[in-house]
Amino acid sequence: MVVKKKSAPGPYQPVMARTWWLQHRYFQMYMLREATVLPLLFFIGCLLYGLYCLNLGEVQWQHWLAFMAQPWVVLLNLLAFIASLFHAKTFFELFPRVMPLARPGLMIAGQWLATLLVATGLVLLLGGWL
Amino acid sequence: MQQLQQDIIVVGGGGAGLRAAIAAAEASPGLQVALLSKVYPMRSHTVAAEGGAAAVTLDEDSLAAHFQDTVSGSDWLAEQDVVEYFVAHAYQELVQLERWGCPWSRKTDGKVQVRRFGGMKTERTWFAADKTGFHILHTLFQTSLRYPAIKRFDEYFVVDLLVVEQQIAGVLAIDFSSGKLVQIMAKAVILATGGAGRVFHYNTNGGIVTGDGMALAYRHGVALRDMEFVQYHPTGLPGSGILITEACRGEGGILLNKDGYRYLQDYGLGPVTPAGQPQNKYMELGPRDKLSQAFWQQQQLGLTADYQGHAVVYLDLRHLGKAHLASRLPFICELAKAYVNIDPATAPIPIRPAVHYTMGGILTDINCQTSIAGLFAVGECASVGLHGANRLGSNSLSELLVFGKVAGEQAAALALQANLPPLSAVAVQSEQQQNYIGNLFADSCDDTVHAIRTELTLAMEQGCGIYRDNAGMQSCLDTLQALKTRYQQLKVTDNSKVYNSTLLQHLELGFGLDVAETICRSALARTESRGAHQRLDEGMTKRNDNDFLTHSLAIRQPDGNTMISWQPVKITSLPPAERHYGAKGSGLAGSGSAGSNV
Amino acid sequence: MSKTINIARYNPEQDSQPQLQAFQVDSDHSTSVLDALLQVQQQDPSLGFRWSCRMAICGSCGVMVNGIPKLGCKTFLRDYPDEVTVSALAHFVVEKDLIVDMQPFLAHLSAVKPYLINDQQNAEPHRQTPAQLAKYQQFANCINCGLCYSACPQFGLNPEFLGPAAITLAQRYNLDSRDQGKAARMPELNSKNGVWGCTFVGFCSEVCPKKVDPAAAINQGKVASAGDFIISMFKP
Numbered sequence: 001m002v003v004k005k006k007s008a009p010g011p012y013q014p015v016m017a018r019t020w021w022l023q024h025r026y027f028q029m030y031m032l033r034e035a036t037v038l039p040l041l042f043f044i045g046c047l048l049y050g051l052y053c054l055n056l057g058e059v060q061w062q063h064w065l066a067f068m069a070q071p072w073v074v075l076l077n078l079l080a081f082i083a084s085l086f087h088a089k090t091f092f093e094l095f096p097r098v099m100p101l102a103r104p105g106l107m108i109a110g111q112w113l114a115t116l117l118v119a120t121g122l123v124l125l126l127g128g129w130l
Numbered sequence: 131m132q133q134l135q136q137d138i139i140v141v142g143g144g145g146a147g148l149r150a151a152i153a154a155a156e157a158s159p160g161l162q163v164a165l166l167s168k169v170y171p172m173r174s175h176t177v178a179a180e181g182g183a184a185a186v187t188l189d190e191d192s193l194a195a196h197f198q199d200t201v202s203g204s205d206w207l208a209e210q211d212v213v214e215y216f217v218a219h220a221y222q223e224l225v226q227l228e229r230w231g232c233p234w235s236r237k238t239d240g241k242v243q244v245r246r247f248g249g250m251k252t253e254r255t256w257f258a259a260d261k262t263g264f265h266i267l268h269t270l271f272q273t274s275l276r277y278p279a280i281k282r283f284d285e286y287f288v289v290d291l292l293v294v295e296q297q298i299a300g301v302l303a304i305d306f307s308s309g310k311l312v313q314i315m316a317k318a319v320i321l322a323t324g325g326a327g328r329v330f331h332y333n334t335n336g337g338i339v340t341g342d343g344m345a346l347a348y349r350h351g352v353a354l355r356d357m358e359f360v361q362y363h364p365t366g367l368p369g370s371g372i373l374i375t376e377a378c379r380g381e382g383g384i385l386l387n388k389d390g391y392r393y394l395q396d397y398g399l400g401p402v403t404p405a406g407q408p409q410n411k412y413m414e415l416g417p418r419d420k421l422s423q424a425f426w427q428q429q430q431l432g433l434t435a436d437y438q439g440h441a442v443v444y445l446d447l448r449h450l451g452k453a454h455l456a457s458r459l460p461f462i463c464e465l466a467k468a469y470v471n472i473d474p475a476t477a478p479i480p481i482r483p484a485v486h487y488t489m490g491g492i493l494t495d496i497n498c499q500t501s502i503a504g505l506f507a508v509g510e511c512a513s514v515g516l517h518g519a520n521r522l523g524s525n526s527l528s529e530l531l532v533f534g535k536v537a538g539e540q541a542a543a544l545a546l547q548a549n550l551p552p553l554s555a556v557a558v559q560s561e562q563q564q565n566y567i568g569n570l571f572a573d574s575c576d577d578t579v580h581a582i583r584t585e586l587t588l589a590m591e592q593g594c595g596i597y598r599d600n601a602g603m604q605s606c607l608d609t610l611q612a613l614k615t616r617y618q619q620l621k622v623t624d625n626s627k628v629y630n631s632t633l634l635q636h637l638e639l640g641f642g643l644d645v646a647e648t649i650c651r652s653a654l655a656r657t658e659s660r661g662a663h664q665r666l667d668e669g670m671t672k673r674n675d676n677d678f679l680t681h682s683l684a685i686r687q688p689d690g691n692t693m694i695s696w697q698p699v700k701i702t703s704l705p706p707a708e709r710h711y712g713a714k715g716s717g718l719a720g721s722g723s724a725g726s727n728v
Numbered sequence: 729m730s731k732t733i734n735i736a737r738y739n740p741e742q743d744s745q746p747q748l749q750a751f752q753v754d755s756d757h758s759t760s761v762l763d764a765l766l767q768v769q770q771q772d773p774s775l776g777f778r779w780s781c782r783m784a785i786c787g788s789c790g791v792m793v794n795g796i797p798k799l800g801c802k803t804f805l806r807d808y809p810d811e812v813t814v815s816a817l818a819h820f821v822v823e824k825d826l827i828v829d830m831q832p833f834l835a836h837l838s839a840v841k842p843y844l845i846n847d848q849q850n851a852e853p854h855r856q857t858p859a860q861l862a863k864y865q866q867f868a869n870c871i872n873c874g875l876c877y878s879a880c881p882q883f884g885l886n887p888e889f890l891g892p893a894a895i896t897l898a899q900r901y902n903l904d905s906r907d908q909g910k911a912a913r914m915p916e917l918n919s920k921n922g923v924w925g926c927t928f929v930g931f932c933s934e935v936c937p938k939k940v941d942p943a944a945a946i947n948q949g950k951v952a953s954a955g956d957f958i959i960s961m962f963k964p
């Protein structure tokens with residue numbers, strides 16, 4: 001039997017628009033969660049720069065402290081802080097589903113408590129050391 | 131026309147078809163097994179079975195008890211050698227499924243749990259929550275992926291069997307996705323196409339349950355046996371007919387009429403058992419035919435309630451509590467919420483009987499072999515002789531496993547020694563079908579599949595319902611004749627090739643009309659009342675073993691009409707006795723010959 | 729009352745892309761999208777869509793309703809006060825109207841060896857406690873409707889990604905106390921189209937009509953895959 005070449009267009013192959021993530025609130029929230037990495041990167045950059053300055057000596061260190069006190073830097077780091085809280089929230093909600101160990105509600109509360117303890121501990125430790 | 135060759139063709143990808151395909155592939159891995167289905171296998175209607183699958187499991191149970199329940203449930207119209215084989219093999223089949231991964235519900239010690247079911251003396255129904263059919267189907271489908279010998283033809287619709295001198299030669303099918311006709315030759319063909327519930331208007335069945343396989347065999351002269359026996363499931367949702375499993379009653383649900391009265395006690399099923407403490411074979415755990423008939427009686431007395439124009443009674447599960455419902459009947463809760471907006475934990479569910487199952491089907495022997503050599507049938511499309519005049523809930527899921535395996539092994543044994551007939555032998559038949567389908571198309575037609583189908587299903591509901599009389603059935607038959615004439619004039623106005631559902635529905639309707647006729651004519655011929663076939667005509671309201679302890683056979687005549695003949699019932703150890711449930715039934719337990727002949 | 733349903737029509741023998749066509753249907757409080765499609769089919773028998781059980785268990789009737797993947801039989805017009813737009817499941821190749829090509833989906837399912845691997849022969853069932861059953865039970869409830877694939881942008885971007893349902897099924901068997909096939913399944917899950925293709929968008933779990941939570945299954949799979957990798961580092 002000869003296979004006739006189809007003249008008809010055939011099945012339709014859909015294409016995904018570049019703006020797919022704008023089409024639904026759920027995807028927008030997902031992109032926001034992913035975007036939290038950007039201010040965090042800035043914060044890490046600041047931190048690394050600070051270490052570098054510390055290594056160079058007193059003058060550079062003072063220079064870095066001044067840099068960190070500029071309003072736009074404070075603002076960006078504040079943003080990074082909020083972003084990290086938001087990311088933590090989404091992460092904590094996802095975690096019990098990935099590691100089903102106890103009741104989800106209990107696990108979420110436990111994670112926040114652990115975060116608070118560790119963060120407080122670190123601040124006290126570092127604050128005492130400096 | 132595309133031509134293919136296989137060793138075995140299985141038509142239908144539901145539980146029976148998949149089990150048969152696996153059995154054939156296991157019996158002889160060298161064989162090519164084609165699995166044709168008009169839908170993807172996991173869409174098959176086995177998926178909607180909820181309650182469970184029966185097998186003797188507990189120490190206090192016995193094969194004899196399961197045998198007795200099944201035979202008496204069948205109103206003595208079951209083939210007793212078939213029932214013996216069935217009860218003896220059901221357990222190992224359920225274990226086999228367990229070893230393939232079926233997530234059966236368990237007791238705390240890890241053993242498989244069994245639940246109560248209607249008409250069964252002892253708990254012997256294995257279940258996977260209330261989605262047993264779903265889990266069985268998916269377990270079988272997934273297991274079938276292990277066998278390279280099984281080649282799936284998804285969305286292929288069989289339009290005709292190829293038969294050469296009373297020997298099967300293969301099938302003709304339409305590839306739904308391209309509209310092309312394909313001729314597949316084979317040494318053995320297994321029909322596993324399911325029931326025909328969709329020829330009735332209110333039914334629990336999916337849209338695909340259109341009786342195709344029954345009609346395919348019938349058109350080649352194979353008898354359809356016991357077609358008058360159509361099971362109304364007592365608990366379907368009003369309107370849609372969506373199934374609310376018998377397991378609800380097995381778990382302790384009760385049935386109430388509009389006054390909140392447990393009316394089953396008035397129909398030989400009492401005394402009343404306390405709510406939430408069900409007793410096997412009492413009240414709500416009576417067999418399906420009796421319960422559906424009791425609904426009809428209540429309706430005549432004006433004791434049913436109204437739910438948006440439908441007469442209903444209520445299934446009350448409230449006393450079982452939210453937690454128990456969530457663990458044992460989660461799907462029922464989901465269905466009730468979605469389709470009647472009711473939380474069963476806080477309100478009773480309105481329900482009414484709906485057509486559920488065709489006890490009859492393609493006549494086969496105990497090896498699933500039909501009267502055409504090499505043609506097998508299994509599952510709801512077949513009548514191997516297990517259900518007689520009334521099927522017990524949870525016997526059919528076990529049936530498709532037990533006899534699916536038989537059919538697959540038998541077909542494999544045959545395929546190993548048979549030869550394919552020459553292509554030339556089927557050339558004429560294939561060409562005729564091709565021309566027939568080609569001539570179905572026209573640019574316009576005044577009539578539609580939908581119009582004919584609606585009249586068909588309403589006529590069947592009217593004439594061949596829970597209770598039947600001569601005048602009603604005669605008028606149904608007249609309607610069927612008129613519809614057949616209209617069908618011959620009907621044309622397919624969509625002439626596209628790809629996924630032409632108009633063509634498919636057209637062919638399904640033709641199958642449905644044939645099956646409906648066999649149901650109606652068999653019912654007319656049986657002038658007694660037995661199991662699911664209840665007549666109101668004078669002198670026919672009782673069982674009549676003198677004249678009708680016999681199977682009906684609907685056979686197609688060359689002129690296209692149905693002839694009814696009769697076949698004796700095989701009785702091995704349990705002579706006919708009166709069927710008793712409730713208090714009266716307790717005397718029957720233990721001894722088969724205790725009852726008196728009717 | 730009458731409602732407008734817009735359907736994305738596509739005839740592969742004529743059209744180059746889907747076009748919306750509006751129909752009027754009768755709707756009461758119980759009319760599902762599937763009921764509406766069946767009504768439309770009476771007006772225009774050429775409309776193509778799949779359906780069967782109409783009780784949300786066979787998985788045939790997945791469509792996009794106003795851009796969200798839904799089962800037609802379990803979505804009700806009463807919840808859409810204005811118009812409703814129905815189109816074929818996203819990210820799948822459209823064969824005709826609302827019918828998509830499910831073969832890639834089935835190929836992905838088959839790829840993960842979704843069956844119990846344990847060749848021990850025994851005439852008695854395994855023991856499995858309710859707690860052991862509960863570990864995988866939720867993941868065994870997948871009806872293969874494909875909605876999660878239409879919700880997954882990663883599958884949309886990369887059709888080779890095994891996708892939510894297939895990985896869930898692999899996880900279902902990996903977590904089954906009776907199974908011994910995890911080692912055979914892990915290579916597929918570890919591959920670049922396996923669990924690591926998922927970025928935990930999580931929309932798959934939102935749209936799942938059976939609350940299977942495929943996102944959880946995939947990310948449990950990531951933990952298993954990471955464990956697998958660490959163990960392999962210590963092997964000679």
